[in-house]
């Protein structure tokens with residue numbers, strides 16, 4: 091039994107033809123799945139009864155399910171998505187004025203071990219399959235009800251997406267496709283801690299979302315402390331790769347910078363970063379660290395954050411600090427989760 095969310099429209103057409111079913115039926119079936127949020131063939135009321143009985147013998151619509159949905163403050167909703175085998179991943183729907191943004195995960199656990207992130211503590215369990223990535227967006231859509239629309243996707247949940255590039259690429263194609271969810275790459279943002287070797291592959295495959303690079307440091311030695319698994323990638327090379335990606339795709343490039351008190355929060359850090367990014371047509375998104383129980387790092391004071399932002403801005407680098415709801419959209423990976431659990435006051 092194959093899962094529909096793992097097939098392209100051409101693949102489904104081929105499968106149907108092999109079963110003696112007309113090829114043209116593939117598109118309306120996928121429309122039910124991706125636009126109308128159907129989770130079973132039984133819901134596809136314009137299919138003949140015979141097909142509604144026959145198709146489940148060969149296909150399942152979804153392979154994951156929502157174990158629990160927790161509404162948070164500001165209208166955010168965290169879905170705990172249950173995968174076959176019992177693993178659970180988190181998907182967060184973030185409503186803003188005219189947007190409905192979904193933050194999706196790409197791995198169960200994460201191997202990157204960023205020091206400020208609780209998700210990195212226990213390491214990687216496994217990569218998600220392409221359908222498991224796609225279905226997170228579908229569950230968020232279904233959670234919005236029949237009139238719901240997802241406008242944006244951020245690949246900023248748990249895991250390093252570019253360590254799971256093949257599944258990610260397949261999933262993003264489905265999210266973008268006219269037969270899929272129809273979410274263009276300008277409305278999708280991919281966050282990486284710096285697996286830059288995969289960026290030319292994205293360009294080559296013509297899968298080109300906006301890019302967010304989790305930098306978190308103004309120089310290589312601080313970065314080695316904050317993101318120890320990436321200590322072999324120099325900041326100069328990260329910036330170069332990101333700029334090349336922007337030039338090749340015309341998409342937005344943002345550097346994410348989590349401010350940790352006493353580590354990377356000084357004015358001189360901001361000036362050094364500013365010097366490296368000036369004139370590169372990239373933005374910086376500053377994320378003041380939010381305390382996580384099991385970690386020894388502290389949140390910076392508002393004055394420190396203001397001083398950092400002003401110094402960076404004085405270098406001519408566009409910089410944002412998102413407050414309230416926007417926090418979540420721009421937060422990095424496990425930092426996002428930390429914020430949500432802290433805000434929701436739950437585990």
Ligand code: SF4
Nearest residue numbers: 200204207210423424
């Ligand atoms: S911040 Fe993201 S990349 Fe870093 S350990 Fe956490 S989940 Fe992994």
